[in-house]
Amino acid sequence: MFSIGALSKATGVKVPTIRYYEEIGLLPQPGRNAGNQRRYGQDGMDALGFIKHARDLGFSLEDIKVLMALDGHLGDDCAEADRIARSQLANVRDRIRKLEQLASELERISHLCDGGHGGCCKVLTALGDHSQCAGEHG
Amino acid sequence: MFSIGALSKATGVKVPTIRYYEEIGLLPQPGRNAGNQRRYGQDGMDALGFIKHARDLGFSLEDIKVLMALDGHLGDDCAEADRIARSQLANVRDRIRKLEQLASELERISHLCDGGHGGCCKVLTALGDHSQCAGEHG
DNA sequence: CTTGAAGCTCTAGTGACTAGAGGCCCTACA
DNA sequence: TGTAGGGCCTCTAGTCACTAGAGCTTCAAG
Structure with missing residues (x-):
């Protein structure tokens, strides 16, 4: 049996x-001890570990x-879980692609100020002027 | 003079x-016409364009x-603007690195379900089990 | 038996919007 | 000149995924 603090430490x-x-119904309500404090078992630990990992992803x-909700009454059809994982993968790939464009533009902008002295300060101008951007972003 | 709708269309x-x-003080309050509607000039357009571009970045x-706030009373010292741009660049690179780890793990997870039939459904298990992950993420 | 950490509930705040209600204004067309 | 319907106004409340704080109770160690 874990307290909420022990669970917190164990899972991060x-x-x-x-x-x-728990409030939003993602974690099942655990039992309570005599003093109304939450007490978790291994199932609570597993559930929270699952959530943590999925959030990190x-x-x-x-x-x-x-x-x-899928877990438990799946039968041998895991199409839904797989669909979610794949759409998440597509999502992540898309974010990477966009961030790479942003990085290259930020690099371009940063180089405008490389020396740090005299005649620089095009950073603000560059931020105001979209027309120099190589491609679409946002 | 642009209406708020025209400005919206022009800037996206x-x-x-x-x-x-405007409410949070990022955009200066524009003038109003006789009917209390906002009327923007070129400066309003420029300011909003700047914000849009920076948000996209x-x-x-x-x-x-x-x-x-830096704009206008910078002198020839653009260190602050440059610092912000560079820290943003570091931030973006970091996000890219993390997302790449996530993508590779999501790929691994997706492949567990490739066929879609019989003996698959390790997606949920994989999500629950952090120990198989190659590296740190989150 | 005391003390201090950890737990409890409840409310409110964060960032960056988004949605909706209920009303006023402006323009184009008849 | 009248009117229809779109655009604009303010205000409040909701979103997501937490985070912070107040004010209280309980637990565990010494």
Whole structure:
């Protein structure tokens, strides 16, 4: 049996966040001891570990709710879980692509000020002028 | 003179967002016509363009506020603007690095379900088990 | 038995918007 | 000149995923 603090340490999820997950129905309500404090078992630990990992991977809490609901009554059809994972992958790849464009533009902008002295200060101008950007971003 | 709607179309920033920027003091309050509607000039257009571009580059509204305050009384010292741009670049590179790790893990997870039939469904298990992950993420 | 950390609930705040209600204004067309 | 329907106004409240704080109770170590 773990206290909420022990669970927090073990998983790396902050205490108020654990309570928040419970509040929105993502984590099942644990039992309480005589003094009304939460007491978790291994299942609570596993559930929170699942959530933590999925959050780290960029899944929304809504996605995670669906994934957790799938678990248990899947049969041999995992299409939904797979669909979510793949759409998440596409999402991540898209974010990478956009961020790479941003990085290259930020590099361009930074180089305008390389010396730090005399005749520089095109940073603000560059930020105001979209027309120099290589491609689409945003 | 542009209406808020014209400004919105020209810059691609939504009307309520423009009003929001004004509310938080990021955009100066424009003049009003006889019927109390906002009327913008070229300066308003430029300011909003600057904000839009910087937002697309991932700057926070707070950063943008600083950048806009710098403009005008910089002298030949652009260290602050440059610092912000560079820290933003570091930030973006960091996000890219993390996302690449996530993508590779999501790929690994997706492949567990490649066929879609019989004996698959390790997606949920993989999400619950952090120990298989190659490196740190989150 | 005391003390201080950890737990409890509740409310409110964050960033960057977004949505909706309920009303006023402006323009184009008949 | 009248009117229809779009655009604009303010205000409040909601989103997501937490985070912070107040004010209280409980637990565990010494």
